[in-house]
Amino acid sequence: MPTAQVTDLEDGDFLLDVREDDEWQAGHVAGALHIPISEFVARYGELTEAAPQDGRVHVICRSGGRSAQVTMYLVQQGIDAVNVDGGMQVWAAAGRPVVNEKGEPGHVI
Structure with a gap:
């Protein structure tokens, strides 16, 4: 399964x-x-409307299980997709910003 580390993601990368x-x-x-x-x-x-035509789709969930399922589906559809290893738990643990619906600091549940 194609994967990416949270530390590999850059601002502007497309995230699902x-x-x-x-x-x-x-x-x-x-x-x-x-x-x-x-x-x-x-x-x-x-997704097909929002995703960049020539870019990669980084798929994320809480820990990586659900996003792995979606990543495999997207790859089967011919989309360049990768699963974000460890998901939002690793994202937050790495100190990357998490916001709530109001744009205020959020948390991972």
Whole structure:
């Protein structure tokens, strides 16, 4: 499975967050696209519209399990996608910014 480390991500990299709404509301990466895994198939078109045509999709969840499933699906569709190893837990532990729905400091649940 193609993976990327949190430390490899740069500002401006396209990030797809597949966690559920309550997780997203508590804390997420500013600028990420949020499509919960439970709605992913129905909302797949939102990703194809938002994702950069020639760029990589970095898929993230809480710890890496759900994002791994979505990453494999995207790779099968011919999309350059990678799973963010360790997910939001590692993101937050690395000191990377996490915001809530109001743009204030958030937390990972």
